[in-house]
Amino acid sequence: MRQFDSEQLAQLDASYRRNLINCLPGYKPLLLIGTQNEAGITNLALFSQIIHLGAAPPLIGVLFRPHTVKRDTLENILATRSFTLNQVLPEWHVQAHWTTANWGESEFDATGLKEERKANFPAPFVEGSPVQLACLLEEVQTLQINQTVLVLARIEQVYVAENGLREDGTLDYDALGTVAVTGLDEYHQGQSLGRLSYAKPSHYPSKI
Amino acid sequence: MRQFDSEQLAQLDASYRRNLINCLPGYKPLLLIGTQNEAGITNLALFSQIIHLGAAPPLIGVLFRPHTVKRDTLENILATRSFTLNQVLPEWHVQAHWTTANWGESEFDATGLKEERKANFPAPFVEGSPVQLACLLEEVQTLQINQTVLVLARIEQVYVAENGLREDGTLDYDALGTVAVTGLDEYHQGQSLGRLSYAKPSHYPSKI
Numbered sequence: 033m034r035q036f037d038s039e040q041l042a043q044l045d046a047s048y049r050r051n052l053i054n055c056l057p058g059y060k061p062l063l064l065i066g067t068q069n070e071a072g073i074t075n076l077a078l079f080s081q082i083i084h085l086g087a088a089p090p091l092i093g094v095l096f097r098p099h100t101v102k103r104d105t106l107e108n109i110l111a112t113r114s115f116t117l118n119q120v121l122p123e124w125h126v127q128a129h130w131t132t133a134n135w136g137e138s139e140f141d142a143t144g145l146k147e148e149r150k151a152n153f154p155a156p157f158v159e160g161s162p163v164q165l166a167c168l169l170e171e172v173q174t175l176q177i178n179q180t181v182l183v184l185a186r187i188e189q190v191y192v193a194e195n196g197l198r199e200d201g202t203l204d205y206d207a208l209g210t211v212a213v214t215g216l217d218e219y220h221q222g223q224s225l226g227r228l229s230y231a232k233p234s235h236y237p238s239k240i
Numbered sequence: 241m242r243q244f245d246s247e248q249l250a251q252l253d254a255s256y257r258r259n260l261i262n263c264l265p266g267y268k269p270l271l272l273i274g275t276q277n278e279a280g281i282t283n284l285a286l287f288s289q290i291i292h293l294g295a296a297p298p299l300i301g302v303l304f305r306p307h308t309v310k311r312d313t314l315e316n317i318l319a320t321r322s323f324t325l326n327q328v329l330p331e332w333h334v335q336a337h338w339t340t341a342n343w344g345e346s347e348f349d350a351t352g353l354k355e356e357r358k359a360n361f362p363a364p365f366v367e368g369s370p371v372q373l374a375c376l377l378e379e380v381q382t383l384q385i386n387q388t389v390l391v392l393a394r395i396e397q398v399y400v401a402e403n404g405l406r407e408d409g410t411l412d413y414d415a416l417g418t419v420a421v422t423g424l425d426e427y428h429q430g431q432s433l434g435r436l437s438y439a440k441p442s443h444y445p446s447k448i
Binding site: 033034035036037038041042044045046047048049050051052053054055056057058059060061062063080081082083084085086087088089090091092093095117119122125126129130131132133134135136142162163164165170171173175176177178180182184186187188189190191192193194197200201202203205210211212214215217218219220221222223224225226227228229230231232233236237240 | 241242243244245246249250252253254255256257258259260261262263264265266267268269270271288289290291292293294295296297298299300301303325327330333334337338339340341342343344350370371372373378379381383384385386388390392394395396397398399400401402405408409410411413418419420422423425426427428429430431432433434435436437438439440441444445448
């Protein structure tokens with residue numbers, strides 16, 4: 033094992049440390065956030081700092097870097113209180129990555145990813161995404177520790193490809209085929225090891 | 241596409257809704273949290289609500305369900321201010337899942353996963369894990385929206401299997417071979433689609 037103590041971590045080259053620390057959690061969710069500003073200009077941004085907060089009511093959290101520079105996605109969410117989350121397919125994950133460039137125009141126009149509009153929701157979805165969520169802003173908390181901004185949102189509408197939805201409400205990610213991310217720039221497909229039974233002391237878990 | 245609007249989400253059977261909402265973020269990090277209480281009794285618990293907060297200083301967040309019942313892991317962290325995060329391998333992911341049963345004894349003893357002790361750190365690691373982090377509590381924030389508890393911690397020591405550490409500080413998850421989770425009970429291995437170049441408007445991203 034290679035070891036880094038706190039002093040070594042502090043002394044690492046900034047790029048090396050950023051790579052290492054971003055990689056430590058392992059596989060992370062990967063979602064494109066679709067927004068528009070009050071003038072209707074759309075924006076699309078790739079995020080991995082996404083966390084499930086609760087199921088009843090359905091809540092999800094998105095962490096933004098400190099709001100010390102212009103952040104279009106965060107500002108659009110604060111202005112319109114709405115955004116979409118869209119999972120990414122391998123076939124267009126390079127375009128999804130390209131949204132992270134510093135574009136002067138809408139990332140939809142720039143990268144060729146297509147907007148999809150749905151009734152009764154102001155923010156744009158990504159066409160062809162097999163898991164699309166319409167979210168409404170509930171709360172914003174700035175974490176004092178490093179000024180990152182945690183957006184807490186209610187999941188208002190869910191769209192899931194039929195082939196990935198099981199009878200018990202779980203999603204079959206082998207069927208959906210969407211992508212995870214590690215670190216800042218590496219993308220992955222998954223392969224299921226199967227589901228395990230609800231854990232009880234009396235029985236070693238079995239596949240279900 | 242199958243659609244659920246907010247009214248339908250509210251009316252779903254509780255188990256179906258829990259399954260669906262927990263599956264919506266996609267692939268999530270999977271980490272065993274090792275702690276001990278002030279009497280030295282160890283605890284091991286499986287978590288997926290883990291979020292990268294920042295690289296300098298290295299910070300990570302763990303979300304706990306509301307502290308309305310006894311939560312050993314959270315209470316041990318509050319008492320000792322220290323915990324470990326340990327990634328999971330396919331060979332023992334069933335034992336990792338089994339830690340989620342309601343044990344009266346230490347989950348190490350119960351499931352057969354082995355404690356590893358490292359110099360100068362009070363909490364137990366999981367032997368054989370290829371990514372092990374020693375973390376110190378920095379802050380606790382209860383999210384008013386649903387009373388979940390966000391633990392913000394500093395990554396104090398990092399242990400990574402040599403074969404998974406690249407020259408630029410990124411981790412090679414094909415080599416590490418650790419597991420991700422979707423929903424509450426499904427585990428996955430990953431397969432890399434490769435890394436992509438830093439995104440610029442002038443160039444379509446290329447593999448690096």
